[in-house]
Amino acid sequence: MASVKVAVRVRPFNKREINMNAQLIIQMNGKMTGIINTKANARDESIRYKEFTFDHSYWSHDEKQLENVSQEDVYNDLGTEVVDCAFQGYNACVFAYGQTGSGKTFTMMGSPENQGLIPRICKALFEKMSENSKKGITHRVQVSYLEIYQERVADLLRNRDNTSLKVREHPKKGPYVQGLTTCLVTNYGHVEECMSRGNSHRTTASTNMNDVSSRSHAIFTITFVQAGYCDGVPSETVSKIHLVDLAGSERADATRASGQRLKEGAHINKSLVTLGSVISALAEVSLSDQNGYRKSFFIPYRDSVLTWLLKDSLGGNSKTIMIATISPADCNYGETLSTLRYANRAKNIINKPTVNEDxxxxxxxxxxxxxxxxxxxxxxxxxxxxxxxxxxxxxxxxxxxxxxxxxxxxxxxxxxxxxxxxxxxxGPGVVLDSDRPHLVAIDDDPLTTGVTLYHLKEGKTSIGTEDSEVKQDIELRGAGMEPQHCVIVFQDGVATLHPQPGAYVMLNNLLIESPARLSQGCIIFLGKAHVFRFNDPAEAAELRKGDKIYNLSRLNLLSWSTPDLANSMENLQHSQDMDKSDLEHQRINLEKDREDFEKEQEVFEEKRRSLAEAQAKLEEEKKLLLREQFEQNQSMISSSQSVYRSLPSIANENAEHIIQIINYCLRGAGSQTHYEYEVRIRTVDDRWSILRRYSRFRDLHLSMKAKYGNIVSSISFPSKKFFANSESVARARKQHLEAYLLRLLETCKNNSNCPLAYGGPITKNVLINFSPFFQKGVFEIGKYGTC
Ligand SMILES: Nc1ncnc2c1ncn2[C@@H]1O[C@H](COP(=O)(O)OP(=O)(O)OP(=O)(O)O)[C@@H](O)[C@H]1O
Structure with a gap:
């Protein structure tokens, strides 16, 4: 049995109170807190002055005063107790209650330079864990962060999507939020990241009382599991720690709020009123116990989401601390008195904490x-x-x-x-936060369902095809991939992409031929079918630190122009949150970045010039190639015409048989896309069509060469093309391949070793016997066209 521990903390005057010349109405002495009603009749002392005793009365009104209680003092009193609870296997809960602007968030979360209870507790947990792990004790820590706003539960660790999560009750584990994100945290840095992610998602809106007032309840929960051997006996405990920053407790009219604000107030009050009812009912239970007459009381936990979720912390299995935060000013007398009464009632709650042992x-x-x-x-x-x-x-x-x-x-x-x-x-998703540099495949194949991630090794990671003579670390298939395509060297925290000569490698839309440094988020194209995003978590973490964010533009988007940078500077200057010195600091950084950028732009310009030269050279070569190709076409067409002429039995429509490529079509998907040619065949006894891709023709050519040697080698076969899937290549190939087939038949017909040269007419059987290439059904079974 343990009663709820209650502390009261008074803050300094805020600007508004100073401007109003507010009077200090709070007095503290040891554990005692007194409040003065400046408007009451001076002679009636019981109305003029009221006194309450708590476990702690914290005077934080003036930090210059010796007796001022700092964040550290509050942690030493209350936070250490929570940490001890976790290691002993008890559940714990700390909740801050008080009027808007009275210091709840300051006490619970604090600021980066003046941290509150939550970060201090988390830090201490990890410090103690690292000590204990030396003794062979292992731990598992998970955190979640939720917000209750208008009786709806939002997951603060997930990107805001306005979904309200449902509260359910497990028969053994009690109430829980279904689908809430739980983050496995292994060091304080992880927790910090979760806290700042959650804090940035909190719903805030201004009221007349506090410009950054939070209108919602926030619950940060740590689940702490500890296991090991104690004197040779296994030991495993689980502890749940709820750290709760409640919404402002004032009545809606006190803030002169209206409309939506008032509606929110009503909801917030519903949770807080229920919390009040629960506290009152629990206080009655313990008073009846103390007086020896046990009465059964209904505790309305289920009347609000907040009390339902905190059921265990209020009168159940938990060591609970309530911190009541108050304003020191006379203008808030009513609210402060109400807070003190609330806190006074909470003192009577008796909890039943037990060690949660496996x-x-x-x-x-x-x-x-x-x-x-x-x-x-x-x-x-x-x-x-x-x-x-x-x-x-x-x-x-x-x-x-x-x-x-x-x-x-x-x-x-x-x-x-x-x-x-x-x-x-x-939530329902799985996030992969790898801390090693990696490539994420961006697949345009609509049939792909998995997500592929390739970790880069320290040193060299080679990328190529499985046909490579040297085994590649990452093997890719598809158009434009070379057996040894490129190498990524990761050394001293820097990744550099080295394309192999002739390999098609693009970085952020620029074709590269020499080594290039990779930076967080850059896009890499390898061959014609593979696109990757490069992630370097260490670099991303650096860039995330405010003052280095501009480096992203510098490192990654060389295509950014100077005016873009100037615009970003203008935007920064308009940013209202930044104070002047911050801006000045950033302006200097930006200036420096601009200088660096200009230098890099010069290098870039140089590269662009040499690229343009290379491109012009390429154009020239392309023209030459096209001319050569044209001449080759012409010679093939004329040779095919001569074949047509010399082969009346094959080429003539009215003759007994004919081979003709009548059409071509694009088949397959993604990297499997290719053209197929429809070959129409007519022999003396049948007619049929077959679909064949270019590589099948090549296979036919190779097998014929192997069988009949020189006479087939001398037949010109259309060469392999880099842009094999383009329409113009397919069109030209159609003619070449047809001419090739006719020439092949003609040549082989005159070769005594060949089945075609038996002297009789070419029948279907004779042709298929000559090569299964002509057989319908062969190669035509693949999902994406002929295989
Ligand atoms: N003990 C304290 N010492 C110094 N400053 C304090 C203290 N308590 C609160 N403040 C300051 O008072 C202001 C209001 O505090 P805070 O935002 O924590 O109030 P709150 O009760 O959480 O309000 P809300 O209900 O809107 O969440 C802040 O600027 C905070 O820095």
């Missing part, structure tokens, strides 16, 4: 106790009849211990794996 571990401990008692009994009374019982218990205890150790080892292995991969759950 049930199996508890059983093991109990068995061990029984075993030692049995042994003692057997020894003192020479009871050999108990031996079987002892063996049975020992065996059961051994079995349970092994089972527990295996389970824990397995859980730790999964954790380690998740940590290495950076996997974490975010």
């Amino acid at each position: 049930p199996n571990v508890k059983l093991i401990r109990e068995l061990r106790n029984e075993i030692s008692k049995l042994k003692a009994l057997m020894f003192s009374e020479h009871r050999s009849d108990m031996l079987a019982q002892l063996h049975e218990k020992e065996a059961r205890e051994k079995e349970l211990t092994e089972e527990w150790a295996g389970k824990w080892r397995e859980a730790q292995a999964i954790l380690r794996e998740q940590r290495a991969l950076g996997l974490r759950k975010s």
Whole structure:
């Protein structure tokens, strides 16, 4: 049994109160807090002055005063107790209650330079964990952060999407929020990241009382699991710590709010009124207990989301602390008195905290106790009849211990794996926060369902095809991929992409031929079918630090122009949140960045010039190639015409058989896209069509060359083209391939070793016997066209 610990904290006057010449109405002495009603009749002391005693009365009204209580003092009193609870396996809860602007957020979260309870508690947890891990104790810590706004629950660790999460009740574990993000955190930096993500998502709106007033309740929850061996006995405890920053407790009219604000106030009051009712009912329960007449009271936990979720913390299995924050000014007398009364009532709540031990571990401990008692009994009374019982218990205890150790080892292995991969759950999603540099494949194939991520090695990571003579670290297939396409060298925290000569590699839309440094978020094209985004978590973390954000433009988007940078500077100057010195600091940084950028732009210009030259050269070569190709076409067409002429039996429509490519079409998807040619065949006894892709023609050519040697080698076969999937190549190829087939048949017909040269007419069987290429159904079964 433990009563709720209650502390009161008074803050300094705020600007508004100073401007109003507000009078100080709070007095504190030891544990006592007094409040003066300046408007009451001076002679009626009981109305003029009221006094309350709490576990702590914190005077934080003036930091220059010796007795001023700092954030550290509050942590030393209350925060350390929460940390101890976690390590002892108790649940704990700290909630801050008070009028808007009275200092709840300051006490719970604080500011970066003056941290409050939540960051201090988390920091201390990790410090103590690292000490304990030296003793072989292992831990698992998860955090979640939610907000209750207008009785709706929002996940603060997920990007804002206005979805309200449902509160459910587990028969054993009690109320919980379904689908809430829980982040596995392994160091204080992780927690800090979660806190700042959550804080930036909190719903805030201004009221007349506090310009940055929070109108919602926020609950930061730490689930702390600790396991190890204590004097050789397994031990595993779970502790849940709720750290709650409640919304302003004032009545809606006190803030002169109206409309939407008033509606919010009504909702907030619903939660707070229910909290009040729960506290009152619990206080009645404990008073009736103390007076020896136990009455049953209905505790309205379910009347609000807040009280339902905090059920265990109020009158249940938890050590709970309430911090009531108050204003020192006479203008807030009513609200401050109401807060003090609320806090005074909370003192009476009695909780029943118990150590949350793993049930199996508890059983093991109990068995061990029984075993030692049995042994003692057997020894003192020479009871050999108990031996079987002892063996049975020992065996059961051994079995349970092994089972527990295996389970824990397995859980730790999964954790380690998740940590290495950076996997974490975010609501219904899974987020991969890898801390190593990696490539994420961006796939345009509509049939792709998985997400591919390639980690880069320290040193060299080679990328190529599986046909490469040297095994490649990352093997890719598809158009334009070279066997050894490129290498990414990751050294001293810097990744550099080295394209192999002739490989098609683009970086942020620029074709590169020499090594280029990769920067966070850049896009890489390899061949014609592969696009990747490069992520370097270490660099991203650096860039995230405010003053280095401009480097992103410098490193990554060389295409940014100077006016763009100037615009971004203008935008920055318009940013209202930044104070002057910050702006000045950033202006200097920007200036420096601009200088660096200009230097890099010069380098870039130089590169662009050489690229333009290379491009012109390429154009020239292309023209030459086209001319050559044209001449080759002409010669092939004329040769095919001569074939047509010399082969009346094959080429003539009216003749007994004919081979003709009548059409071509694009088939397949993504990297499998290719052209197929429709070959119409007519022999003396049949007619049919077959679909063949270019590579099948090439296979035919190779097999014929192997069979009939020089006579086939001399037939000109259309060469491999880089842009094989373009329409113009397909069109030209159609003619070339047809001419090739006719020439092949003609040549082989005159070769005595060939089945075509038997002297009779060419029938379907003779042709298929000559090559299965002509057989319908062969190669035509692939999902994406002929295989
Ligand atoms: N103990 C304190 N010492 C110094 N400044 C304080 C203290 N408590 C509060 N303040 C200051 O008072 C202002 C209001 O405090 P805070 O935002 O914490 O109020 P709040 O009760 O959380 O308000 P809300 O209900 O809007 O969340 C802040 O500027 C804060 O820095």
